[in-house]
Amino acid sequence: MKRNLCIGCMKEKNLDGPCPYCGLDEVQYKPSLHHLNPNTILNETYLVGKVLEEDQFGITYIGWDLKRERKLAIKEYYPNRYVVRKLDDPIIIVKEAEEVIYEDGLHKFIEEAEGLKKFQNLPGIVSINDCFKENQTAYMVMEFIEGITLTQVLKKNDEKLSVDVVMRMMEPIITSLSAIHRAGIIHRNIHPDNILVSGSGVAKLINFASVRSFIMEKERSFSMVLNPGYAPEEQYRSRGEQGAWTDVYLLCATIYRVITGVVPEEALERRYEDQIKLPSAFDIQISKQQERCLMKGLAILKQDRYQTMDELHRGIYEGYWPREKKPNTEQEKVAEGQNYGVIKEHEFHGRRKVFPNKVIPVAAVCILLLAVGTWKINKDKQDVVLRNNSQGSQLGHIESEKTSELERETRAEESTNKTEHIKEEKETNTEKETSKPQKQITENRTLIADSYTDKSKKTTVLGSKIERKEILTITFLDDLKEIPKKAWDVSEDKNEAVMAWTEKNGDGYDLYIAANGKITANQSCKELFAGYENVKEIEFNDCFDTSNTTDMRAMFKGCKELNSLDLSSLDTSKVVGMGEMFYQCEKLKKLDLSEFNTSKVINMAWMFFECMNLTDLDISEFDTSNVTHMEGMFNACKKLESLDVSSFDTSKVTNMEFMFGDCRSLTALDVSGFNTSKVVNMAWMFCNCRKLTNLDINSFDLSNVENKEFMLEFILIQ
Structure with missing residues (x-):
């Protein structure tokens, strides 16, 4: 017997006209031309x-x-x-x-x-x-599920639900995804619109997206498939490896949205600067265990996330937290050898900035640095450039800098940092200290090569037990006549030719380094001022001789409060490594490097990374004829409106990944003279340069380029 079914709700109706159940009037309903006709x-x-x-x-x-x-x-x-x-x-x-x-x-x-x-x-x-x-x-x-989407549920509940309700709602989805993942099926498209909630509160996931992902890979069209805020970074890349960890991120982003009322920042934005807030910052009731499990699921890099839904379930619902895995292979450890500043992906991506004042406590800095790769690099092996597997980039091709000069110039690090620690002195502002008797100094006035961390893993100042974060200013002096008793020896030869001391300044200290005459910089100035995160001024006073220095990698890395820097007196004629030199000098507004001699520099990778307030940068006299690495060189210089690189010699450069990425204020850039014949990686090179509308790359030689992913992403080229 033929039934009179409403094409809107499939309920039987007896009369013509609008359906008494759903209100649909079939006479008025006009499907689009490409839709199947009703009753087919x-x-x-x-x-x-x-x-x-x-x-x-x-x-x-x-x-x-x-x-x-x-x-x-x-x-x-x-x-x-x-x-x-x-x-x-x-x-x-x-x-x-x-x-x-x-x-x-x-x-x-x-x-x-x-x-x-x-x-x-x-x-x-x-x-x-x-x-x-x-x-x-x-x-x-x-x-057919009788219900509404989770998005519609949110609209009826002030855009968010309680953590307890959400965790109960999501548990069946997590266990179900675990089962299909074991069969090799990935959803790839989890977000509130693809979760249907029944009247009894049961949630079910719909709209799997293997077809979407397949066409995305074929067409290289990412905008047609991604859901900003929910999609992990690997979904933005044609070579991004997707798996259960992809669904972990998507689901955790969905949970985050539902319990906080806020969609997480896009994964691409978080790669540049991760400012995602903890759920607890939204004044919601969530346990510490649930929160850290959720944030682990939202880790930017796939290897930092839960790898399976089973792991996520154990964390959220069973209170399990994995022990930290220690690296047990050479590949998992830091690259050793003559590596002038080439870094792993996770040394710059996925940084958490959850502190309101953006000043990370020193213990957190140490944990972060240990987690993403140490800076301790031995000098007896080849230069290794680690391959960034998670992005499918060519960051990791191995390159040996086979010049005897480089080998000679980098051996100096092996003899550094041999000073003993001294006890931190008690200081008062009211007592005048007696001056230390002076010896006749004729010995070498070379400053020790200060490593970033001592054996106790605390950030320290020149072999002392004073933490770098306590230092507010650094001043170099050329006179030892009246130094305080508390001064300690910071000379390479331990001959008291170079002395250092601190003076109380509010809640911090001023650091002084002095010698009778110019202080000779060590061959390695690597990380010399790195991690002095509260230093506002460094005064060299023309008494710091760097004429024999070969390594300035990460020299000022992490000096986040440094607002001015005069480097006109520094001699850089023998420097080979400048990678990460001004990395995260966030408050620097002007930097004049017009007198830098860079003729021997091999590496400039990440040199100005996250100099976010830099508006005036003079590198017009840079000699880049020997540079092989420029990846990330100006990445995240967000306020830089102009940049003169027209004279750059790039004939030896092999990596330009992220070179100008997120330079979102650049309005013009002349790279027409770039020789790119040896470049292997150009991924993300101009990514997020939103105002760069006239960019001429027609002369680029792409014959050796293996990775161009998102090279021009978010650029509106006319």
Whole structure:
């Protein structure tokens, strides 16, 4: 017997006119030309109703199973970029020259449906009942869930739900995803619009996205598939490896949104500067265990996240927290050898900045640095440039700088940092200290090469037990006549030719370094001032001789409060390494390096990374004829409006990844003279240069470039 079913809700109605249940008037309902007509029958079994939703890859209809007499949902494979449909004709017509990608996508659609049919009884995922081909396309038949999307639920509840409610809601989804992951199926598209919530509060995940991801990879079109704020960084890259960890991020981003009312920052933005707030900062009730598990799931790099849903479940619901894994292979340890500032991906990405004043306590700095890679680099092996596997970049090709001069100039580090620690002296502002008797000094006046951390893993000042974060100013002097008793020996030869002391200044100290005459800088000035995060001034007073210095890597790294710096007296004629030299000097506004002699420099990687307030940078006289690494050189110099690199000799450069990334204020840049014949990696080179509308790269030689991912992402080139 034929039933009069409403095409809007599939409930039986007796009268013509609007449906008494859902209000749909079939006379007024006009489907789009490319939609199947209502009451079309598919596979001799399924009655088609109105459209429930549509995206770029498919159309979902409400339906009715004529044999089992039940409501269901029918999803049609309809990638609208490649197909059309004539009026009143259900047959799909594939556009010319799009047959291959359409057929491959069709195969993926069917493959996914067949795979999901095996999991019809999972509590947190919509059940797939059938899959078949018809009308030169394919259809997936699913259970119909009486409910609304999680997005709609949020709109009815002031845009957020309690942590307890959300964790109960998400547990079936987590366990269900765990099961399908073991079968090799990844969802790839988790967000509140793809979670349906029934009237009883049961949540189920819909809209798997293997077809989306497949077409994204083929078309290299990321905007057509990603959900900003929910998508992890690997989904922005054609070579980004996706797996269960991808769904972990997507689900944790969804949970974060639902409990805080705020969508997380985009993963790409977090790579430049991670300012994501902890959920507890939103004044919500969440346990510390739940919070740290959620944030681990939201780690920017996939290797820092939970790798499976089982691990996430154990953390959130069973209170388990994994022990820190210690590196046990050479590949997991820091690259050793003549490595002038080439760093791992996680040494600059995924930094957490959760402190309101952006000054990270020193213990946290140490933990962060130990987690992302130490700076201790031996000098008896080849220069290794680690490969950035998580981005599929070529950051890691191995390059040996086979010049005997480089080997000679870098051996100096092996003999550094041999001074003993002294006890921190008690100081008062009211007592006048007696001067220390002076010896006749004729010995070497070379300053020790101060490493960033001592054996106790505390950031310290020139072999003392004073922490670097306590220092507010640093002053060099050329007179030892009246030094205080508390001064300690900081000379390389331990001959008291160079002395240092501190004077109380409010809550911190002023540091003084003195000798009778000019102080000779060590061959290695690597990290000499790194981690002095509260230093506002460094005064060299023309008494710091760097004429024999070969290594200035990370020399001022992390001097976040440094607001001015006069380097005109420094001799850089023998310097080979300048990688990370001004890394995260966040408050520097002006830097004049016009007198720098860079003729021997090999590495300038990440040299000015995150000099976020730099507006005036003079590098017009840079000689870059020997430079091989420029990756990240100006990355995240967000306020730099102009930059003269027109004279750069890039004939030996092999890596330009992130070179100008996130220079979002640059309005003009002349790179037309760049010789890129040896460059292997240009990924993210101009990414997020939002105001750079006239960029001429027509002369670029791309013959050796292996990675150009997101090279011009977010640039509006006219």
